[in-house]
Amino acid sequence: ETGVTQTPRHLVMGMTNKKSLKCEQHLGHNAMYWYKQSAKKPLELMFVYSLEERVENNSVPSRFSPECPNSSHLFLHLHTLQPEDSALYLCASSQDSGAGVENTIYFGEGSWLTVV
Amino acid sequence: GNSVTQMEGPVTLSEEAFLTINCTYTATGYPSLFWYVQYPGEGLQLLLKATKADDKGSNKGFEATYRKETTSFHLEKGSVQVSDSAVYFCALTPATGGFKTIFGAGTRLFVKA
Numbered sequence: 024e025t026g027v028t029q030t031p032r033h034l035v036m037g038m039t040n041k042k043s044l045k046c047e048q049h050l051g052h053n054a055m056y057w058y059k060q061s062a063k064k065p066l067e068l069m070f071v072y073s074l075e076e077r078v079e080n081n082s083v084p085s086r087f088s089p090e091c092p093n094s095s096h097l098f099l100h101l102h103t104l105q106p107e108d109s110a111l112y113l114c115a116s117s118q119d120s121g122a123g124v125e126n127t128i129y130f131g132e133g134s135w136l137t138v139v
Numbered sequence: 140g141n142s143v144t145q146m147e148g149p150v151t152l153s154e155e156a157f158l159t160i161n162c163t164y165t166a167t168g169y170p171s172l173f174w175y176v177q178y179p180g181e182g183l184q185l186l187l188k189a190t191k192a193d194d195k196g197s198n199k200g201f202e203a204t205y206r207k208e209t210t211s212f213h214l215e216k217g218s219v220q221v222s223d224s225a226v227y228f229c230a231l232t233p234a235t236g237g238f239k240t241i242f243g244a245g246t247r248l249f250v251k252a
Contacts, residue, residue: 068240
């Protein structure tokens with residue numbers, strides 16, 4: 024079983040739909056992340072949770088709503104998205120990153136989202 | 140602030156050619172440096188890393204040396220294969236730790252048989 028698993032791998036949704044992306048990590052890590060990867064744009068950090076507490080929210084529109092019920096699971100709830108939100112959404116995890124600690128990030132395979 | 144700059148792609152090479160992908164960074168102190176690789180249809184995975192100056196990270200024939208004096212972490216491989224075709228990302232974690240790993244824009248590599 025891979026370290027970080029994401030479901031679904033592909034999702035097509037209309038602009039008025041509500042859907043969720045799910046992520047589970049099997050690595051015993053304390054931190055979990057959502058990244059957005061669009062064509063021709065750098066990887067964008069969206070949210071970070073450490074020990075189930077949100078520690079980073081990079082000016083993400085409210086139509087994206089994260090949820091972290093425990094340190095192994097992370098969700099991204101999607102509501103009234105726009106076509107420009109179509110992208111690959113990557114979940115990741117890492118061990119807690121204090122000062123002086125290198126922070127290797129382990130990624131899932133991503134969820135391809137198409138908004139029509 | 141912290142930043143990572145890597146060479147624009149795509150880079151197209153023939154099999155067995157030598158590969159260099161340049162990466163330079165801006166950061167205070169001694170960040171940790173990484174190369175991640177993304178194969179088609181997959182997420183990113185760690186390729187190699189270095190956590191202090193003059194360290195050399197290596198994996199699968201790829202190497203990169205942490206050069207503090209030139210603030211660089213260039214990726215090299217002596218003989219590329221078709222299976223190395225992927226997107227390569229240089230990244231850093233600040234010396235202060237934290238969760239803001241900074242990624243470069245990525246360099247796409249095509250290797251022709």
